[in-house]
Amino acid sequence: MSVTTFAVAGATGRLGRHVVEVLTERGHRVVPMSRATGVDVITGQGLAEALTGAEVIVDVASWHASDQDAATEFFRTSAGNLQEAGREAGVARIVMASIIGVDKATAGFLAAKKVHEERLLSGPVPVRILRAxxxxxxxxxxxxxxxxxxxxxxxxxSQLVACRTVAEELADLATAPAVPGTPIPEIAGPRREILAEAAQLLGARRGVKVVGVDxxxxxxAELAADGAFLPSPHAKLAGPTFREWLDAQP
Structure with a gap:
C-alpha cells in the first residue's frame, strides 16, 4: 500500500479525531490541522506550513453552533482558504464530510453546509464529497x-450513524480512484431511528427525562418529517445501531 500524506482540517473535533485515527491505523502520514495544533482555517495562520508536502486535504472542520449566518460565514471562509492554500501547495484533492439532504435544505445549519459544498466545488482543487x-x-x-x-x-x-463509521468511509473515498458520473456517496446507519427515541435511551442513562415534540x-422541520434528510437508495448502510453504539460506550 502506498503511503499518502493527509492534512486533516478539524482534526481535534468530533469526527476529525476518528479520521486521524483511521488514516494513521492504515499507515498514512497525517498532519492534524486545528487551532490546537497552531493552524486556523479562518485566519489562515499556519495553513501553508501544514500543507507543505500534503497530497490530500480532508475537511471535517465544523462550526460549533446551529446559527445559519455564523455557520455560513465560517464554511465560506474556511472553504476559500483551504482551496487557495491547497492550490498553492499543489494538493491533489480535497475530501469533505457533508450531511445527507443538504441539497434540499433551505434554512439552518444544513443550508450553511450547502454553501460549504458549493464554495469548495467552485475552487481549483478537485473535491470529493461524502454526505453522512x-x-x-x-x-x-x-x-x-x-x-x-x-x-x-x-x-x-434519522438514520443515525457512528462517527467512526463515517471516518472509515471518508478514508476509503479519499484513497479510491475517481469514478466520473457517479452520484455523491452517502453513509448512514443500518436502520431508521427517531431522534427523540434515541435521546430517551441516552437520557435514561443520564437521569434526564426526554419528551418527544413535533x-x-x-x-x-416539514422536510425532515417527510424524510428529506434520510439516505438515498444508493447510500451505504453500516452499523452499529444507536443502541449498540450506546451499549459500547464507557
Whole structure:
C-alpha cells in the first residue's frame, strides 16, 4: 500500500479525531490541522506550513453552533482558504464530510453546509464529497443544549450513524480512484431511528427525562418529517445501531 500524506482540517473535533485515527491505523502520514495544533482555517495562520508536502486535504472542520449566518460565514471562509492554500501547495484533492439532504435544505445549519459544498466545488482543487446521516454523537449534543431534568427533542426520523463509521468511509473515498458520473456517496446507519427515541435511551442513562415534540420550530422541520434528510437508495448502510453504539460506550 502506498503511503499518502493527509492534512486533516478539524482534526481535534468530533469526527476529525476518528479520521486521524483511521488514516494513521492504515499507515498514512497525517498532519492534524486545528487551532490546537497552531493552524486556523479562518485566519489562515499556519495553513501553508501544514500543507507543505500534503497530497490530500480532508475537511471535517465544523462550526460549533446551529446559527445559519455564523455557520455560513465560517464554511465560506474556511472553504476559500483551504482551496487557495491547497492550490498553492499543489494538493491533489480535497475530501469533505457533508450531511445527507443538504441539497434540499433551505434554512439552518444544513443550508450553511450547502454553501460549504458549493464554495469548495467552485475552487481549483478537485473535491470529493461524502454526505453522512446525523451522528450517534449528535444525540448527546441535543441533550447538552438543554438544561434541567427534562429535555424536549424532536420526534423526527434519522438514520443515525457512528462517527467512526463515517471516518472509515471518508478514508476509503479519499484513497479510491475517481469514478466520473457517479452520484455523491452517502453513509448512514443500518436502520431508521427517531431522534427523540434515541435521546430517551441516552437520557435514561443520564437521569434526564426526554419528551418527544413535533420539531416544528426546527429549520426545515416539514422536510425532515417527510424524510428529506434520510439516505438515498444508493447510500451505504453500516452499523452499529444507536443502541449498540450506546451499549459500547464507557
Amino acid at each position: 446521516a446525523q451522528f450517534h454523537e449528535f444525540v448527546g449534543q441535543l441533550l447538552d443544549w438543554q438544561q434541567g431534568d427534562v429535555a424536549y427533542i424532536p420526534a423526527l426520523p 420539531g416544528a420550530a426546527m429549520p426545515d
